[in-house]
Every structure is written in C-alpha cells, then in structure tokens.
Amino acid sequence: MMTKHIEIKHHGAVLGVTGSCHELRVGDSGILIDCGLFQGTDYREDLDIDFEIEHIRALVVTHVHVDHVGRIPYLLIAGFKGPIFCTEPSAQLLPTMLEDALKFNDKYSKQQDKQILKQMKRQIRPLPYEQWQSLLGTDIKFRFQHAGHILGSAYVECEAAGQRVIFSGDIGAPHSPLIMEATPPTRCDVLVLESTYGDMDHESRVDRRLRLKSEIEQSFADGGTVLIPAFSLGRTQDLLYELESIIHDFGQDLAAPNVPWNKLNIILDSPLAIKITELYRSLKSYWNEDARKVLKQGRYPLAFDQLTIVDSHEDHLICVENITNSDKPAVVIAGSGMCAGGRVVNYLKALLDNPHNDIIFVGFQAEDTPGRVIVESGPRFGEADEPDEYAWVELDGERFEINAQIHKLNGYSAHGGQTDLINFAMAIDPPPKQIRLVHGETDAKLALQAKLQAMMSSVEVVIPLTEDVG
Structure with a gap:
C-alpha cells in the first residue's frame, strides 16, 4: 500500500x-x-x-x-x-x-x-x-x-x-x-x-552488425549451413534489417567460399515471423529516422532480393530437405527463438549432427528450453570417457547428438x-x-x-x- x-x-x-x-x-x-x-x-x-x-x-x-x-x-x-x-x-x-x-x-x-x-x-x-x-x-x-x-x-x-x-x-x-x-x-x-x-x-549494439557478418563468414569457412533460431517479433526484423545493410555495404565481399554477400541466400522460414514482418513494413511511419532514410534510398530492408520466404508447410519440408542435401551456403532464420517448438526444430533435427553446420544464437535462452541445452552443451563435452557420453538435446521426445558448431552472439537482446x-x-x-x-x-x-x-x-x-x- x-x-x-x-x-x-x-x-x-x-x-x-x-x-x-x-x-x-x-x-x-x-x-x-x-x-x-x-x-x-x-x-x-x-x-x-x-x-x-x-x-x-x-x-x-x-x-x-x-x-x-x-x-x-x-x-x-x-x-x-x-x-x-x-x-x-x-x-x-x-x-x-x-x-x-x-x-x-x-x-x-x-x-x-x-x-x-x-x-x-x-x-x-x-x-x-x-x-x-x-x-x-x-x-x-x-x-x-x-x-x-x-x-x-x-x-x-x-x-x-x-x-x-x-x-x-x-x-x-x-x-x-x-x-x-x-x-x-x-x-x-x-x-x-x-x-x-x-x-x-550487453555487448555494444553499435558494431554488432559487423560481428554478425564476421560470425557468418567464419561459419561458412568449412561449408555447411548457418541456422539462426529467432523470435518472430522484433529479433527477426532486426536480423533482416542488418543482413540487408551488410549486403548493401559489403555486397562484393565473400560471405562463403566463392559466394559474395550479394549472392548469398537468406531464408526466412516462420509463418508468424512472415506475418509480423509484413505488418512491420506496413507500419514504416513508426520506424526511426535512420530506417526511413534507408527507404528513401530505394532500398527494402525487410524485403530484399536475396531473401527467400518459406510460407507453407509443404515448402518448409522441401526446404529442410534441400538444405540438408545441398552444399550451397545459406542462412536460415526460423522460429522459435528458444527452439521449444516451431519450424526450427525440424532444421535442428536435420543439421545438428553435421560438424560443418553452425547454429548462431542471438537471444536469451531460458532455463529448461532446448536452446539453453544446446548453448551450454554443444558441440561436444570434450573427450568422452564412455562411448555413449556425448552432447545431445531432446527434440520431440527423441535425442539428437550435437556435432554442429554452436555460437552465441550477444548484443541482439x-x-x-x-x-x-x-x-x-x-x-x-x-x-x-x-x-x-x-x-x-x-x-x-x-x-x-x-x-x-x-x-x-x-x-x-x-x-x-x-x-x-x-
């Protein structure tokens, strides 16, 4: 009182x-x-x-x-x-x-x-x-x-x-x-x-875009796919905005061996994030001054050419299969941000076992979520004393070994x-x-x-x- x-x-x-x-x-x-x-x-x-x-x-x-x-x-x-x-x-x-x-x-x-x-x-x-x-x-x-x-x-x-x-x-x-x-x-x-x-x-937000660029380039150095679990509201739009700015400013730089940034495929696979991103675009009158300046330059920070939208469930399943079997580099953004559900789970099932793949976490992972387990465990516990002693995470009731490289990029909270x-x-x-x-x-x-x-x-x-x- x-x-x-x-x-x-x-x-x-x-x-x-x-x-x-x-x-x-x-x-x-x-x-x-x-x-x-x-x-x-x-x-x-x-x-x-x-x-x-x-x-x-x-x-x-x-x-x-x-x-x-x-x-x-x-x-x-x-x-x-x-x-x-x-x-x-x-x-x-x-x-x-x-x-x-x-x-x-x-x-x-x-x-x-x-x-x-x-x-x-x-x-x-x-x-x-x-x-x-x-x-x-x-x-x-x-x-x-x-x-x-x-x-x-x-x-x-x-x-x-x-x-x-x-x-x-x-x-x-x-x-x-x-x-x-x-x-x-x-x-x-x-x-x-x-x-x-x-x-x-948090780490500085001023240069986090350059840290994201460097992290992705290092992840692609040995091939594989980069997966970014992201929350549909806020985090996804931040990532798209900064990826577009990287492509605009460093388009000729190599994102992956023989693949420049302006040719790199960015995949957004989250129905909710797609809807929210469309709403963000319709609400551009509420964007800050810097973002409105980007629009005046004729750029589309949330709908750029390299962005592939995966909407239907059928297309999602096809995309997971293609990503798994292709050697073409791609960045996949999928929800949910803590890996507790959503389409990111299917990507994790397909990608976690391969040490050439990289998972980049850009948000807080709550206790008792799969994302928290992956961040704290992966890619391995080190030299196992027993043959079956390896890092794993449970997804949909099944254990999946964590061999992919795991990264945590602060500054995106x-x-x-x-x-x-x-x-x-x-x-x-x-x-x-x-x-x-x-x-x-x-x-x-x-x-x-x-x-x-x-x-x-x-x-x-x-x-x-x-x-x-x-």
Whole structure:
C-alpha cells in the first residue's frame, strides 16, 4: 500500500521474468498493466485468471510479446469486457500474436478461439504516444511513452490520487534498428521497473552488425549451413534489417567460399515471423529516422532480393530437405527463438549432427528450453570417457547428438542492460519515492537493487516477494 488511496498489486512477473501483469487500484476502480503468459521455469498449466477483476476498468498493454499479452484470452473468458488500450502499432500486431498463441491452446475449441479473437478486436482501443487518456468515472489517467523495445512498445505513465506511477514494461537498449529510442521519464512517485538484465550489460549494439557478418563468414569457412533460431517479433526484423545493410555495404565481399554477400541466400522460414514482418513494413511511419532514410534510398530492408520466404508447410519440408542435401551456403532464420517448438526444430533435427553446420544464437535462452541445452552443451563435452557420453538435446521426445558448431552472439537482446535500466531510473527528477523491481530472476533483481540503492540513496528500492501484494 503506497497511500490510503493507491494500491499497486503484482499478479505476475514477480518470481521470474514472464507473466507480466500489474494492477493500479484507486478506491473501487483499477486498471491492469499487461496480462502475460508464463513461460520457461515460470510455466503454469492452469492459466485461468486467479485474481478479482470486477473492479478492473481497463487493460493497458505495454507491448505485444506473449509474456505480456498471452493471458488476455483467459482474462476475456473470466468476464473482462472493458477497453484494451495500446499504442497504434500494437493494435495492429496484437491480433496476429494472439491468433498464433491460441493455435497451441488445447483448452478451448477453434470456434471459441475465433470468438475470443473477435471479442478482443472489439475491445482494442489504439492511442497515440504522449496523449493522456482519462478513464471515465475514475481518478485515473495514463499515457504511453516510447520504450525502445520493439515496434509499438511503450512504458505507461499513470496519474491517480495526486500521484504518478510509471510501469516500465520492457525497456530497450539504444541503437536499435527500426525502433525509436526510449523517451527519458521526467518524474514519478513510484517506478515499477523491469530487471531482466539487471545484473549485466550487453555487448555494444553499435558494431554488432559487423560481428554478425564476421560470425557468418567464419561459419561458412568449412561449408555447411548457418541456422539462426529467432523470435518472430522484433529479433527477426532486426536480423533482416542488418543482413540487408551488410549486403548493401559489403555486397562484393565473400560471405562463403566463392559466394559474395550479394549472392548469398537468406531464408526466412516462420509463418508468424512472415506475418509480423509484413505488418512491420506496413507500419514504416513508426520506424526511426535512420530506417526511413534507408527507404528513401530505394532500398527494402525487410524485403530484399536475396531473401527467400518459406510460407507453407509443404515448402518448409522441401526446404529442410534441400538444405540438408545441398552444399550451397545459406542462412536460415526460423522460429522459435528458444527452439521449444516451431519450424526450427525440424532444421535442428536435420543439421545438428553435421560438424560443418553452425547454429548462431542471438537471444536469451531460458532455463529448461532446448536452446539453453544446446548453448551450454554443444558441440561436444570434450573427450568422452564412455562411448555413449556425448552432447545431445531432446527434440520431440527423441535425442539428437550435437556435432554442429554452436555460437552465441550477444548484443541482439531487445532488452536494455543494467546500465540502460539505471539510466532510465536516474532520469527521473526529482527521484521517485519508491522503485519496485519486477520481471527478473532473483540474482538480476538483487544486483540491480544494490546498484540503484547505492546511486539513489533517498529512494526505497524494493523487490516484491510474492504475487498479488499491495
């Protein structure tokens, strides 16, 4: 309880990094900030809404990653009929993301899924950035500010009972392709801050494009295929944008023996990523200035000539077979980013056994996911003491030996690192009375808490220990 007038509760992203769902309550009215899915070690089989919603007047969405929106269908089933506020780009991306998420839902029928999506679309209310929105009949108003995380992402400034509360959502890092950078916050009394990378900074994003170029060239040195598991929203578009820029700037350089960059085949094999990429192209008015300059040069950073799109399942199976049996170099981008499902699994089954192939990971791999196992195990444990002691990963219930070369390329996270989070908090002037750290593993939150407390001695930095706390 912050005062006798305001309550802040956390219904998710307290004990881990997923399931973001926070509540701001004033008297007998409240709003939810996000309603996300639990994933990885936070996974829950029962996603039914387990908190009171009768007083919830609106849902405010920071961005459309599933760990922030994937539980919305369950909120609607529970009886929520209020408006779903989000930025204008998020309003176009949200239905596509939830339609895909519902494909993996076995609780409701396809007809129910259609009804849920139809109802959700009726409740969506897009808002421009920086425009205050009042909730009729309440003492609550809010607005969106750029968060620099993915297209359409925002942090939420709320005013209620004479106080201002900021919910950070996910804060991005500077120098992101396509995305406008985060707007520095000015003032607030309480900051609810994510802490995904509260204990570390990423490698520089400024030269990550050149590191990607070098990594791919080295991977092709001994033949084989390069596979990049990537998240469909954000990461895939970043990769395409930077691959196009490499082709534009270094087209005559050799990407592989006898194959220059401007002849290298880039394959995108992910139905969701294809849909999201098309939406990104339609939302180019929200791209940053650098990306719009590229368009003015007559270039197509998300639809360039070397890009091959694999849409249907039949074409996917043919592509896997061709990649496996061909000696022609290619870069394949496929989802899911943590290798826990999707078309990347078929590529892994086909490519992992061959030491000439390379797998490049560009994103965080959660504990207990196949991607985490591959990164930590491959390509081999070294000299095995026993003949059957080798590195392997389980895919669809079957073990596959890891002989391919495994690489991890940092600097592609859509999240800001520790320094970015600290800079975000310290931009607030005067400092907030309290910072509440959520959306992070325990070590990350403790590290960020210690740093913030040392640098902002007048601020109470707290870590909520249980969900649904005031």
